[in-house]
Amino acid sequence: MSGIHVSTTINGDQIDYVCEPEETMLDVLRDRLGMTGAKEGCSTGDCGACSITVDGRLTCSCLMLGAEAGGHEIGTVEGVAQGNELHPVQQKILDHAALQCGVCTPGIVVAAKALLEKNPDPTETEVRYWLAGNLCRCTGYDKIIRAVMDAAQELRSA
Amino acid sequence: MAGNQEFDADRAQDFRVVGTRPARPDGMDKVTGKARFGADMNMPGQLIGKILRSPHPHARIKSIDASEALAMPGVKAVVTAEDFNADAKDRDVLTNIMARDKALYEGHAVAAVAATSRIKAQQALKRIKVNYEILPHVTDVDAAMQPDAPILHDDMFTQGLDEKPAKPSNINARHEFGHGDVEKGFAQADIVIERDFKTAATHQGYIEPHACVANVGADGMSELWVCTQGHFHVRSQCASLLGMDVSRLRVTASEIGGGFGGKTTVFIEPVALALSRKAGRPVKLVMTREEVFKASGPTASSSMRVKIGVKKDGTITAGEASLNYQGGAFPGAPADFGAMSAFACYDLENVKAVAFDVVTNRPKGAAYRAPGAPMSVFAVESVVDELAKEIGMDPFDLRLKNAARDGSKSSYGPKFGKIGLVACLEAAKAHPHYAAPLGPNQGRGVASGFWFNFGGETCSNLNVNEDGTITLAVGTPDIGGSRASMCIMVAEELEVPYERVRAIVADTSALGFNDTTEGSRVTFSSGMALIKAARKAKEEMCKRAAMMWDIPAEAVYWAEGAAHPSGPNAGDFEPMTIEEIAGSAAKTGGPIAGHHEYNADGAGVSFGTHIVDTEVDPETGYVKILRYTVVQDAGKAIHPDYVEGQFQGGAVQGIGWALNEEYIYGEDGRLQNATFLDYRLPVASDLPMIDTVIVEVPNPGHPYGVRGVGETGIVPPLAALANSVSAAAGVRLTDLPMSPPKVLKAIGATKLAAE
Known part of the structure; x- marks a missing residue:
């Protein structure tokens, strides 16, 4: 080979x-x-x-x-993080306790960052549809959606 | 279960750390991708293992010839059933991890290969020749109970009958729970409703497939890295299956990517060890998703009949349930738990639940969050909903009128202690969600649920480090943030900042035996062990301070993270901080530690009540969830974020069970939907926010009042959804999942009947 x-x-x-x-x-x-x-x-x-x-x-x-x-x-x-500085998506996932086992978290981080680069002001529905390709079995998505919305807001006000 | 009176109500008045929401200690690694899960470990010189699985649901294995595979370059070992300890304690597990005489389900392991690469291992599987004699199969629970059904085990004679049956069958056991006289009770009722229900088998659906790396040395010294809910249990099972001493095997639990009960037993771990033992090199084995579906442990499917009688004033006079659960090819469907849980939310004079544990040609089931309860509670709570409508009573009022309360005799025997069902029902009834208006084609459903919770064997260590910080070692893998809760409880007890405490999940060589992370036991059991360990450490630190002050130890007390003289008589000393005491430990007797080991009792049962609004599209049968509220008793929420997370996650797994998820078998006995595309977990766009209300009725069996919260959340949703969808569609739905075709068919049938 x-x-x-x-x-x-x-x-x-x-x-x-x-x-x-x-x-x-x-x-x-x-x-x-x-x-x-x-x-x-x-x-x-x-x-x-x-x-x-x-x-x-x-x-x-x-x-x-x-x-x-x-x-x-x-x-x-x-x-995604710059050295020891977390991206707002990562920080907000921690702040909102938007993970339990954490195995889907890397994928969520990458996907959410890609969303916010494309659409800095997504609606909840847009976040939900964008992340529909990222399965999370632990959280029921509630805290994840809140974390991404919060990260979007922080990035906009930065 | 009584347990000791541990709860300290005064102490609970002024928690400072308990109830806060600090960042979890493993969070940083998890958002940056550094956390190491099962498949993220590699050992030097490792081989890759792959498992050959039966394509047939039921077949006699006449011969296995691996000679061609073994001759391939890069192939280092092949194992079959002969490579395991035929005298292993658990014969079912022995036969499940590697088929012996018969393959009992599609996906049953038949042989395994270790090779220098995954591709080589996969190629080698194709060169192992298995000669099968195909046997008739059965995958449906009701069909498997028929007298003419294909028999899986010639030595299975139903247990729990008055007499041993003359012939073997697929019914492993009959269980019965209850009290009173149900016939008398039904005679007293004004209205009796009896319905049949079905639920499909579902999978825990953890995103991380089973994965492990095994290394067996020529001297037998062995190590295993594995994603599991219980590494001590893995050690004990593997040692038995391999015929080795427990002390030879050191098991390290990796970070775990979800389990929900599905990672409480072994599948690939003993196989990896057997391959490593044979090849003399480490072996990594990781399941594919298809293997997870076909060869790990989904939960039971069920076929049930429930009958409940009620007086016009809302008094339930009798409840009866007959439950058939199939749990795959081996005994152990959680039929008994189903029967025990079915009526647990009610204080009934006459109640009877009979359950059958049935085997079929499907993968051997494993635990799934409150195993057995969601199905039977779905059936009971559906009939209760119908009865409320029949007598024109609010569904919460009917439930409150008959609710289990402190001291009620439970439907499964023991008397309840202090319980929070009424508090949950009242909180749900008062919630704004319950009063919100509904539109056309919309319906609201409510349901309650119950889970026992568990204590179990627990051994935890606490070390006061030389700088006064604290390290905790627990033996219960952290599956949803429990390390944070452990740190909170110890910080509370020692009155030190949360950031000064770190918890790790220790490997099996570092602690005594710990039961698995299951039964919603970790925050309760490991938490209580650490509180007791912290109390021992406090006592020791007071002693050390007393020694340095040269006063009696009794004259010292602990507060604000420091030892204090108890009063002016004791001596005029400045408080001695934990840092000072730890720093001078060498001079006062050496390291300071606390530990606690016990078989935890008094877990405290848990109840919850859910409300859900749905809208049914009459054209397609599609169900949209509009609003969802979870109310559950946590006893005391140590870290409320993760309590809410358990409520939300449980609810959404229940939503999946109710609406989308099912194991679909073809006539050929093969699973038709072993991918995440066809087995549909709820995705973000399927759902609204999941609102939560944490009710806190302290558990007397825990110093801080903790009740387990992990499992109850999956119990009410099946019925809550069924009640909601039935209201929206105008027809009673009794068969889960309520997929669009089924809902449409039910609507069509009522329309047809109306015409």
């Missing part, structure tokens, strides 16, 4: 890796690069726990091949 050499940018860092043709971007992140923030909940694009951004666009990394990342800008949960 000969691997495919990929040159890409992840969270602003130039990264090179070799992967097999059948490996997903999620496999590459988790198994080759040790970036385990994105989680595999389903591998069918239904749960959103593996959410990343590709050139700013929200994507399930389990539905993308590792070989496809070449030349693109990949964003993962590991790149």
